[in-house]
Amino acid sequence: MKARTIKRHFREGFKNIARNGWMTVASVGAVTMTLLLVGAFLGLILNLNHMAEKIEDDVVIKVLIDLAADDEDVIALGKELEKVPGVENVIFSSKDEELNTLIDSMGEGGEVWELYEQENPLNHAYIIKATDPHDTDGIATEVAKLNAVDSVSYGQEVAQNLFKFTDYARTVGIILIAGLVLTAIFLISNTIKLTIMARSTEIGIMKLVGATNSFIRGPFFVEGLLLGVLGSIIPITVVLSGYKLIESSIGGISSIGFVEMLPFNPFAWQLAGIILIVGAGIGIWGSLMSVRKFLKV
Amino acid sequence: MILMKDIYKTYGNGVTALNGINVEIEQGEFVYIVGPSGAGKSSFIKLIYREIKPTRGSLQINNRDISELKEKEVPMLRRNIGVIFQDFRLLPKLSVYENVAFALEVIEESPRNIRKRVMEVLDLVGLKNKSRFFPNELSGGEQQRVSIARAIVNRPKIVIADEPTGNLDPDTSWEIMRVFEEINNSGTTIIMATHSKEIVNTIKKRVIAIEDGLIVRDEQRGDYGYES
Numbered sequence: 001m002k003a004r005t006i007k008r009h010f011r012e013g014f015k016n017i018a019r020n021g022w023m024t025v026a027s028v029g030a031v032t033m034t035l036l037l038v039g040a041f042l043g044l045i046l047n048l049n050h051m052a053e054k055i056e057d058d059v060v061i062k063v064l065i066d067l068a069a070d071d072e073d074v075i076a077l078g079k080e081l082e083k084v085p086g087v088e089n090v091i092f093s094s095k096d097e098e099l100n101t102l103i104d105s106m107g108e109g110g111e112v113w114e115l116y117e118q119e120n121p122l123n124h125a126y127i128i129k130a131t132d133p134h135d136t137d138g139i140a141t142e143v144a145k146l147n148a149v150d151s152v153s154y155g156q157e158v159a160q161n162l163f164k165f166t167d168y169a170r171t172v173g174i175i176l177i178a179g180l181v182l183t184a185i186f187l188i189s190n191t192i193k194l195t196i197m198a199r200s201t202e203i204g205i206m207k208l209v210g211a212t213n214s215f216i217r218g219p220f221f222v223e224g225l226l227l228g229v230l231g232s233i234i235p236i237t238v239v240l241s242g243y244k245l246i247e248s249s250i251g252g253i254s255s256i257g258f259v260e261m262l263p264f265n266p267f268a269w270q271l272a273g274i275i276l277i278v279g280a281g282i283g284i285w286g287s288l289m290s291v292r293k294f295l296k297v
Numbered sequence: 298m299i300l301m302k303d304i305y306k307t308y309g310n311g312v313t314a315l316n317g318i319n320v321e322i323e324q325g326e327f328v329y330i331v332g333p334s335g336a337g338k339s340s341f342i343k344l345i346y347r348e349i350k351p352t353r354g355s356l357q358i359n360n361r362d363i364s365e366l367k368e369k370e371v372p373m374l375r376r377n378i379g380v381i382f383q384d385f386r387l388l389p390k391l392s393v394y395e396n397v398a399f400a401l402e403v404i405e406e407s408p409r410n411i412r413k414r415v416m417e418v419l420d421l422v423g424l425k426n427k428s429r430f431f432p433n434e435l436s437g438g439e440q441q442r443v444s445i446a447r448a449i450v451n452r453p454k455i456v457i458a459d460e461p462t463g464n465l466d467p468d469t470s471w472e473i474m475r476v477f478e479e480i481n482n483s484g485t486t487i488i489m490a491t492h493s494k495e496i497v498n499t500i501k502k503r504v505i506a507i508e509d510g511l512i513v514r515d516e517q518r519g520d521y522g523y524e525s
Contacts, residue, residue, distance in 0.1 A: 005405055202388055208346070209451070210376035211403035212369075 005218070013222025016195045023191040024227065030187045031231025031282055034180040035275050039239040041173035043271055045166060050262050052162040059133055061140050061154040064123040069148040074124060077148045084142050086135040087128055095122040123150055181282060188227055188286030192220060196294055203294055213295050220287045228283025229276065236272045243268040298324040298486060299345065299455070304354035306340050306510075314340035316510035318354070322488065324454065327481045329497050330490040331521055332507040338490040341507060342459050345488065346378045347371055359454070376404055379448030379456040383463035385440045387432040387447075393419070394428040397446045404451065418446040422476050438469030445476055449485070456480060458489040462496065474500055497521035 017024050063081065065074055074092075081090045093101075099122055103114060116122075128143070130136045136154055144152045196203070206216050247264055299322040306315040314337045322328055330338050343349045344356060347363055356363045358374070366374060387396050394415060401411045419425045422442040432440055441461060448456055458477070462470035474496055481487045491497060497504060497520065504519030505512055514522065 002405060004408070008402070201386065205386060205388065205399070206403045207372075208375060208380050209400040209403060209447070210372040210374075212372045215403060215405070 005215070009218035009222050012219035013226060016192075016219065016223050017226055019198075020191055020194055023194060027184070027187040027191045027227050027286075028231045030180075030184040031228055031279055032234050034177070034184045034282065035232050035235035035279050036238060037173075037180055038177050038278055039235050039271060039275050041169070041177060042274065043239065043243065045170050045173060046267070046271075047261050048162060048166040048169065051260065052166060054260060055162065057133055059130075059136050059154055061128040061130070061136060061143065061152060063126040063128060063143055063152050064150040065125060066148045066150045067123060069124075073148040077146060078126060080146055081126055081128060081143065084128075084139060086130055086132065086139050088131040089129050091127045093125045093127055095120050095124050098122045098125055181278075184231075184282050185286040185289070188224060188283055189290035191227070192223060192287045192290045195223070196220075196290060200294065207295075216295060217288060217291055220291045221284060224283035224285070224287025225280055226283070227287070228279040228281065231283070232276045232279030235275050235279075239271050239275060240268055243271070298322055298326075298359065299488075300355075300357040301344075302355045304344065304351045304356060306337075306344070306349065307352045314510055315344075315351070318507075318510070318512055320505065320512060320515065322486065324486055325481070325484050327477075327487045327502040328489070329502055329504045329519075329521075330488065330507060331492075331497060331504060331523065332513075333523070334492075336507045337510040338507055339459060340510075342457055342488065342490055345455070345457055346380050347374060372404075376451055377453050377455065379445075379451075379453040381441070381444050381448050381456065381458040381461050383460040385432070385437075385444045385464075387440060387443055389432055391431075392428065393424060393430050393432070393435070393443050396432070396443055397450050400447045400450050406451070414450055415446075418450045421449075421479065422446045436469070437465050438472055441465060441469075441473055442476060445473070445480075449480055453485065455486045455488065458487070460490055460492060462491065462493055467495065470496060494521040494523070 063077075065077065069077070078090060078092060081087060099116060099120055102122070128139065130139050140152045140154050143149060203216055243264055247261055250261060299320075301318050301320045304315055304318040305313070307313045316337075318337075318341065330341060332338050340349065344351060344363075345358065347366065351364050354364075359377070361374075363374065388399065391399060397415045397418060398411050401414065406414075416425065416428070419428055422445055424439060424442055424446065427435065427439065432443065435443070441464075445456075445461075456477075461477075462473055465473065470493065477487055477489070478500065501518040503517050504514065504521070506514040506519075506522060
């Protein structure tokens with residue numbers, strides 16, 4: 001396409017935007033609302049996913065060994081555990097070590113447990129790490145069947161719940177966003193239909209003298225693109241500044257181990273990019289949809 | 298040039314406009330299409346610039362089958378055909394010059410060629426000194442001449458006119474006909490649907506009469522043949 005032609009399309013496109021006044025404002029508003037939600041949900045879902053994955057990575061299976069088991073049983077079990085498919089490594093932790101870990105994790109209050117050092121009531125344990133965290137559940141069930149195993153525990157539940165919540169948020173988000181995207185497209189295509197009505201004679205003449213369809217579409221493509229881009233300005237600003245704000249306020253209390261957000265750079269910028277692309281896409285789609293009918297002459 | 302074989306056209310609402318048209322028009326001919334209203338003249342004309350497609354039959358223009366033309370190729374066909382209507386169809390917000398230049402701009406002609414060519418055709422239709430006027434400042438005849446200029450500005454091989462003098466008084470009609478004759482003399486085929494008995498009987502050309510979707514008469518230097 002020639003530079004002159006592109007210039008012409010932009011000139012015409014801008015002219016139409018100005019000509020449509022309030023309808024332009026309405027469709028830009030619809031795009032803005034849509035993109036705000038797209039940004040918020042996307043930011044939330046991706047962060048939750050990130051946290052869930054993080055937790056899951058740290059999940060280990062703790063196999064408590066039967067108190068009645070003797071040393072030979074313990075060694076045999078260790079060998080068997082290594083043979084279970086999906087197991088990455090197996091570490092033995094004696095009951096003394098277990099008690100120390102427990103006391104350490106209790107901090108000040110842990111001193112109470114020191115009384116038990118003489119008569120340790122804990123089990124020896126094996127700590128298993130799965131190659132793929134998603135297999136943890138299956139491995140745990142498998143391991144529970146083995147001899148000399150007293151019980152099996154793993155911190156999978158927290159991760160599971162978080163994943164469940166992410167799934168839920170994703171479904172709600174997709175439905176909401178899809179609805180809003182459709183509304184925005186509808187509004188844009190209606191706005192642009194107004195221009196087309198006013199320009200139908202012009203389009204008719206263009207077709208008659210042999211303008212190609214892509215030439216006729218040009219200004220409408222530009223108009224849609226502009227509506228989409230205008231609609232993404234506010235959402236991008238909100239996402240960038242909002243993310244910064246949340247990140248710094250959560251950063252203060254991030255002693256809660258697993259609350260670790262995706263870093264502002266590059267994540268917030270990527271989010272802004274997605275918003276811009278979605279906005280432009282909505283605009284162009286809505287616009288071209290409304291021209292289609294007029295090109296069939 | 299234009300070759301129609303057994304052309305039928307039935308519209309979506311069941312109306313049959315053309316009922317087996319067979320005709321051949323050579324390059325450089327001047328043809329009147331006559332017949333009562335609703336006989337199929339407009340359908341005949343619309344077929345040629347492919348506003349409509351035939352339901353059945355073959356239509357060749359320059360040895361190309363138009364009914365098999367892809368949607369994408371239609372613009373190229375139209376660049377070889379100029380179309381003129383009874384109601385001029387000018388863009389009211391553009392000047393005479395801009396209206397004519399528009400036809401070249403939208404097919405991405407270079408600005409230098411546009412300027413040269415537009416002034417050439419405005420000269421041909423006798424409106425060179427009114428190029429800055431707007432359509433509503435012109436008489437009907439002048440407006441029609443602008444639309445003729447627009448139709449021929451990209452040097453089409455065929456010019457199609459659907460009752461071009463329908464809205465004009467007799468004197469102005471003769472002016473328009475002179476322009477058509479001039480265009481025809483330079484080798485352009487002209488196909489003109491008309492209801493004007495005087496024009497057909499005075500400027501003698503080939504006459505094709507259509508009634509009920511059929512060609513009922515086709516003679517060189519023919520008469521209008523209807524009471525008007």
